[in-house]
Amino acid sequence: MIWKLNDNLLNLGKIFHKNGYSIYLVGGAVRNMVLGLDPKDYDLTTDATPEEVMRMFKRVIPTGIQHGTVTILFGCDQYEVTTFRSEGKYTDNRRPESIKYISDLNEDLRRRDFTINSMAIDLKDLKLYDPNSGLLDIKSKLIRAIGNPVDRFEEDSLRLMRACRFASQLGFSIESATLVGISNKASNIVNISYERIRDEFSKILLSQKPSYGLDLLRKTGILKEILPELFNCYGIKQNEYHRWDVYHHCLYSCDASKNILEIRLAVLFHDIGKVDSQKLNSKGRITFYNHELIGADIAKNILTRLKYPNHVINKVNHLIKHHMFNYSSDLSDQAIRRFISRVGIQNIDDLLELKRADIKGFDTDSIDNNINKFVNHINKVKTKDAAFTVGDLNITGNDLYEFANIPKNKDMGKILKELLDVVLDDPSQNYIDNLLKLAKEMYFKK
Structure with a gap:
């Protein structure tokens, strides 16, 4: 193979070689290059100790020096460099108690997680080192743990999710012994921080076909540990309009949605409230009344537990809460204006994307022309000079105070909302003299 490495990286390698040390590109960068993908970052390994690396370069950050890792700032780039090492016992399912510097590259590569991540390229002659047959597993599209899978997952329980994540991102299968090892150690995932679980979960969710990775989490027992709500x-059956149970409907809807984190989270959890809301009506038909409100609260709890940022939590909560909107083709302009006002004009596109994905999740061949008509109707109403929020009114609180003698208190807020209701019904009412007149009538009648 011909490796295309940038000059900055090769020049860094020359400094190591000039000082009598070896230096290799390892890990995900090599895997991606073998797959024909662009490397996202460059991890390096060397026989130089961290102290020796810091003597060779002027700008070095001791990012993980206790584990033999430093970050070199070189040119406009930064490179994480780790000294060849072997590792002591793992007692917390995450980090070794101790490390020992070694001089053998192959031994260093054997301590890594999966064969596809254990290849190295010598920056001197660009030779590929592959002691664990990672190249063969890439050709076979397999995720395989190095050595005994149980040992690898005992060392670092995050590898349980990483295996499923790599399979999802690359479209690979997980080798049978590795899959058994994941299932046997799935309960250990609770020893990993929620932040790390969140990051792996997000990467699965943003893969090309998230249903594949998510279902691997279910089959191996990991999903039950980290997302019992999903x-x-x-197996939760739905009514006759659905082809799938709630679980598969959510996963297939997720596959059909845009590759944007907030949207995929909302789509994945949009029906999660159906477990708690399911009932049989008098005709023996399954119903899920208010599942969107229950689901919004459940999703908020999940995302809070996984420590997602507040803006993500609030966005997802809002989309789920409003996803059961009426989009029939006979809605009036007034109804459309109230819909836009209720959900927020800034959320319209994302909410429509959730609805499209929801429709696809009924049946992958589903097409609903009403949603397209609804979108056209919304766009038509949006182009008109309409007010959808209090801020869109052609009057302000200061105007009410100055010209209508309405004090700046909670009554003013109520009146502004009542004025918005008037304008939502009839946009022609949105001019200041009329709004002042209406405001006085509203206030002085109280």
Whole structure:
């Protein structure tokens, strides 16, 4: 193979070689290059100790020096460099108690997680080193743990999710012994921080076909540990309009949605409230009344537990809460204006994307022309000079105070909302003299 490495990286390698040390590109960068993908970052390994690396370069950050890792700032780039090492016992399912510097590259590569991540390229002659047959597993599209899978997952329980994530991102299968090892050690995932679980979960969610990785989490037992709320959707039957149970409907809807984190989270959890809201009506038909409100609260709890940022939590909560909107083709302009006002004009596109994905999740061949008509109707109403929020009114609180003698208190807020209701019904009412007149009538009648 011909490796295309940038000059900055090769020049860094020359400094190591000039000083009598070896230096290799390792990990995900090599895997991606073998796959024909662009490397996202460059991790390096060397026989130089961190102290020796810091003597060779002027700008070095001791990012993980206790584990033999430093970050070199070189040119406009930065490179994480780790000294060849072997590792002591793992007692916390995450980090070794101790490390020992070694001089053998192959031994260093054997301590890594999966064969596809254990290849190295010598920056001197660009030779590929592959002691664990990672190249063969890439050709076979397999995720395989190095050595005994149980040992690898005992060392670092995050590898349980990483295996499923790599399979999802690359479209690979997980080798049978590795899959058994994941299932045997799935309960250890609770020893990993929620932040790290969140990051792996997000990467699965943003893969080309998230349903594949998510279902691997279910089959191996990981999903039950980290997302019992979604796991409990498995086997929950729906009414006759649905082809799938709640769990599969959510996963297939997720596959059909745009690759944007907030949207995929909202789509994945949009029906999660159906487990708690399911009932049989008098005709023996399954119903899920208010599942969107229940689901919005459940999703908020999940995302809070996984420590997502507040703006993500609030966005997802809002989309789920409003996803059961009426989009029939006979809605009036007034109804459309109230819909836009209720959900927020800034959320319209994302909410429509959730609805399209929801429709696809009924049946992958589903097409609903009414949604397209609804979108056209919304766009038509949006182009008109309409007010959808209090801020869109052609009057302000200061105007009410100055010209209508209405004090700046909670009554003013109520009146502004009542004025918005008037304008939502009839946009022609949105001019200041009329609004002042209406405001006085509203206030002085109280």
